[in-house]
Amino acid sequence: MRKKIKELTAHLALIVLCLTLQSRPLYAQNNPVLEGVADAGVINFNGKYYLAGVATNGGYYISDDLVKWTGPVHVFSMDNDWTKGKPFGDNQIHAADIHYWNGKFHFYWSVNYWGPKDVVVHVGHAVADNILGPYVEPDKKNWFDSRIDANLFINSDSTFYFYTVKFTDGNTIWGQQMVDPWTFKSQPKYLFNSLPDTWERVDNNVNEGPWVMKYRSKYYLMYNANHTANEYGNYALGVSVADDPLGFNSGAKYTQPVVQQNLTDNPEEQRYFFTSSVEAFSNWKYTFDKPSDNWTSTGFAESGWESGDKGFGNQTMKGSTTIRPQTDWSSDDIWVRKHFTMKPAPSNHLQLLVNHTGPAEIYVDGQSVYKSEGANYATIDLSKEIIQKLKAGNNVIAIHSKKGRRGCNLDVDLVDPLNKQGDDILFNPGQPNIVKGPNGFEWWLVYFGIKNGGRRGQFIDRVLFNNQELTVDGPTGSRTAGYHPNPSQPLFGDNFNAADKAGVKAKWDIKSGKWQVQNDELTQTGLLNRGFALIKSRKSANYLFKIGVKNNSPKNGNSGIIAYYAGPNNLLEIGFNQKEGSWISRLVKDGKETIKKNKLSPQFNFDVYHSLSIYKNDTRFDVLIDDNPAPGNNKIHTSFTAQGIPGVFTERSTASFDGAIYTPGWDEYNSTITGWNKSVNDQNAKGKWVISSDGISHVEEKSNYAVFKGDRLSQYEFATQLYKNDNENTKPNKGLAGIYPIYIDKDNYLQAGIDFESGDLVVSGKLKGNKVANLKLPLKRTIAKYPDPKYGDGITRFYRLKKNTELSSLEIAKSIYNMRDFKTNTFDLLNIFYRNNGEWHPLDFKVVGRDDQAVNKIQFDKITADAIRLTSSVADNNVHVYKLYTVEDQTSDYNLRAVKLADKVVLFLDGKQVAEISGSWPASQVGLFGKDMAVTYNGSTLFEK
Structure with missing residues (x-):
């Protein structure tokens, strides 16, 4: 009995741990790692990283680990006829791109100067025999190319390709082949521009900042979309994929950004109280005349004050998500009050979101919660005392702000991050570089970003591949919940x-x-x-x-x-x-x-x-x-x-x-997979395994099977992509398959598998013969889907799903800043269809919730689909939908990743951290396993940490 009680206690403790693991960062990037630097290029040469760009003035910052940087060390000054005599110097060395080839270092940069008399917008090229220069321009009379954001790509067959941004239809991306890093071979080929009615053109027509890499036989071009200015707040990173270096096009783009601001309208991740309903958004009281001293108190009478919608200012920027004034304010001062009751009750992680261009002070129920002498855009953690007051009943928020040097803007909200610790605002990611990390296995994205209202700085975040799908664990900062460690070092x-x-x-x-x-x-x-x-x-x-x-x-x-x-x-x-x-x-x-x-x-x-x-x-x-x-x-x-x-x-x-x-x-990956066999000290490997261009497969459906590989390591990371081998006419509704993050013997292991019958990630394990885990973590999740423009237009939206996705509800997050649309249930304006086995079917659904809520939701009997189609059913022939949130029960493939540390194992499902299991297992192998299903694994990576 004592043993059973002990096991039950441990089991419950583990469940609690898994439910609360997001309440604090386990490991966190201290982004930005380099303040004040933007539009940079990065090279790894002989074990060191060198970085140059905006604000380095022709110098290199240097690092051993991508985290700690020293410098800058000056290596280059412009000395050419096309910039000589202009009213600028090395401060115009922007958007650097650095490469080493056959003894020469090649430094490309952009000059992006729009002066009142001089306009110099070109790409330059300089070379050196030493990484630290001096760099010399071979041709001093002519610029190398036009216009901005150069990127040299050296292919796996040692051929050369050059990518730039030109101003042809907005900012567009072009590519061409080169004879060598000095010489063009062909004329530029137009690759793509930003697409209307997608995430790429929320404000301006911009695609820029190209970076090309090759991995697992695919070519990836990462790029920026939307306007780079902080006042818009929409700058984000996308990806186009191709089978050859000049095969990139708009049809080959991911439909979603891979890095964007961390403020999200996903109802499962964040809740914005003052933009959650018309009632909370409207009827804010304000005055431009100084009120009496008790204006912050709950009992103050706002007689003579005017009423307006939240968001005050005199700046209008089309498409901006950071500056959206609804009520005009252009005087020196403004005082604002709002009475409210919080329903539903907030979590204990509630934050105050502030955005103002001049000094501001904020009070809740008469108590000061925030004060700033200048402009700010940030999230502020509220005290437990204030949060308890807000939960209790009727509340008043009172604000005083002044005009700033950039005009008037004042906006606030209460943001609830729900089941995790609140984060800083991380936004406007730009100018990507993807490099191998110090251990030679990890890929890292180096880019500029903004934390709160600060300056641009260099961020680093992990690039991960779900087999051949590029994803990024970012943006992250020092307060981002979960496991986001610094780059791993080599053994x-x-x-x-x-x-x-x-x-x-x-x-x-x-x-x-x-x-x-x-x-x-x-x-x-x-x-x-x-x-x-x-x-x-x-x-x-x-x-x-x-x-x-x-x-x-x-x-x-x-x-x-x-x-x-x-x-x-x-x-x-x-x-x-x-x-x-x-x-x-x-x-x-x-x-x-x-x-x-x-x-x-x-x-x-x-x-x-x-x-x-x-x-x-x-x-x-x-x-x-x-x-x-x-x-x-x-x-x-x-x-x-x-x-x-x-x-x-x-x-x-x-x-x-x-x-x-x-x-x-x-x-x-694919047919390069090798070495999977029996465990070193345990004859547990079994089953019929086949390696092909699709990966490593177990072809017998009705059996238990397992296979193992590798050295016994103490700390490591292991990841693979799992595919259920379904026929077109079957559903992913039975069988169990997954990974052994740890395997030593039958008394010491950890197993994590997808149960396609129950719809759970099932985790079990033993340590010295005692059970240490027995978890069932639901696969059901809410995922943002962006329209695929290849199959949609102004009156149709097409959303691609994974094969055999099971779902029973859809959600649309609406913007209250368009009041007319907000007051309408968007689903009433749509015909909805789903595709299964190549055939389209109308969806029979019912609307859930009220029309004045920030999220419209429908429910229906569970369907299996690989695409959703929305079409307008009203006279204006407009879909009125951008993102669609699918609430998915399960699908037919998943990425499983595990990190074994000295005292715990951290588990990830499709890049999202789902569990942390405590335990100090000795050095171990990893494995693949399954039961009663045919399955394929592909894109497998393991490295020691």
Whole structure:
């Protein structure tokens, strides 16, 4: 009985923990990481990050980890005929883009100057032999291109593409092929502009800030839409996807932004009290004449005061979501009061949202809750005492504000973040850069953003892929609830700082050669038959090893990396040989040597730094040179199943090395998936598994199955995409499938799976034979859907769903700033259809709730669909809908992600944190499992933290 009570108590405690985990940040980004810098470009070279842009004045900020930045170090000043004599200097070096190729650093920048007499809006280009310059413009007479926001993309086959923004139909994005980073090969190709009636054109016709990358065989172009000014508040980041570098177009865009302001109208995430109904929005009392001293008290009589709608000012900006005055105010002062009762009662995380251009003071029931001597746009946490007063009954909010230097604007609201801690306002994300993190596995978005009413600054947020769908965990700040850690560091890293007193032998196992650190590089200066050194770290079976390599001496020598070392008779080396004009692989298996030579381009410069990377995934080694697949035999298949360790070598040469990282893990998709087999110490793996271009599949429907992979690690992150193998005529209504975030043996594991019958994420586990988790977390969630313009227009909206999505209600969040629409139930103006198995069906629904609420909702018998279509049923032929919120019970594929830390495991479903399970498991593997269903897993990533 005691054991059962103990287990029940632990179970209840875990449930409470899961329900309340959002009440505090577990880990949080301290964004912005660099204040006052905008429109920046970022490069990672030899283990360090360099950043330049607006307000760096031709300098670089430098970081080892993307979080702590030093500088700026000046590297470049404009010296050309097309800017000479103009009334500006290096302060006009904007929108930088920085790349390294074959010994040269290429620096592109925009001049975006609109003076009263001079207009200079062009792209420049400068080059240097050293990352810290000096950068020199090869052509001083002419600009490189027009107009702004240049981005160079180096493809996986080492071809070059250049993207810019031109002012042809608003701000539009163009691309063209290049011969090299200096020379254009073709004429610019028009890619896309912003689309009307979508999130991209809430205010102005703008697409800009292109950034292109390739991952898992797809090309991604991230860009900005809407006006960049804070006064609009709509700047956001979108993505277009293509199969080739010039294949981007409007039809290939994601329908939704991937990063936007964190203030949302999702009724499941935030509630705005004063814009929740006509009653709360209207009948605010105001006066421009100074009232008596007791004007803040609850009993004050507002005789002679005028009435108006919330939002006071004299600024009008079409499409703005930050400045929306409803009542005119242009005098020096204004006093405002509102009587209200809060229904429903707010949570204990209630915040005051303020937006004003001049000094302001705010009182609730006569008690001061806020005062500012200048302009502000921010959320303010309210005290527990004030929140309890607001819950109690009738309340009065009283405000006094003054005109600011930018005119008059005053707006307030009470914002309830519901089940999580309130956040700062994070908005206007712009000018994206996507770079690999310090550990070589994570992707990070570096961009400018705004926190509250502050200046622009550099933010960093994690880029995640649901197989091939790009998502971003952002915007985040120091107050954002949940798990948002700083970039993960490699298990082993060395930037060879000459000031490091520990010396070479502290990190490297020197086997032969004359090794030393000088000029912040590792050098081997002996012309020996062979010099080599191994990193001092733990051996692994799956890992990334990367380092910069530069040959310093005779052309007939080799230098490079030891990709794998398990002893002198079992190793793999990857090196450069200038005499051969090749990169060479030397495989030694049980003492037998095999050497293969792979020709490099005749233009390959052997006398400069090139990065060499090796991804060991089970027995296969993927070779990358300068972050692109090496030409020739870049996938080397071996029989090395045992753990190994990497290092560096020279052969009859001297060489320099820089920026070493080593991280256990893997990143695999489609037919590159490999190494899934039985657990190391437990014969629990079973079932029939097949690897194909769709991923790794279990093809038997009626059976229990599991498969495991990898080294036993103490802390790590593991993610994969799960697809239920349904026929077109079936529903996702049975079976269980998911992941083992932890698997040691039958008495020590954690399992998280999708139960397609109950509609839950089921979590169970044991630690030392005792149950530590028994959770059922509903899959049901409210998701914002944006219209797909390919299948819609002014009288039709088309919303795409995942395959076999089950749902029974829809919601529309309305803007009270359009009073006529707000007073109408939008669903009364629509015909609604859903698509199932390729056929469209009319939806029979009933309206839920009142017409004067901020959210219109309908309910209906559960349907299975992959699309929703709304069409106008009224004479004006206008859908009157932008976003549609779908309340989804479940669908046929999910992204499962788990982070194992020293004392807990954090679980995510489709990028949203859903549970935190306490427990200190020993080092473990990960696995896939299922029961009574055929399933496919794809896009699998694991790395040690």
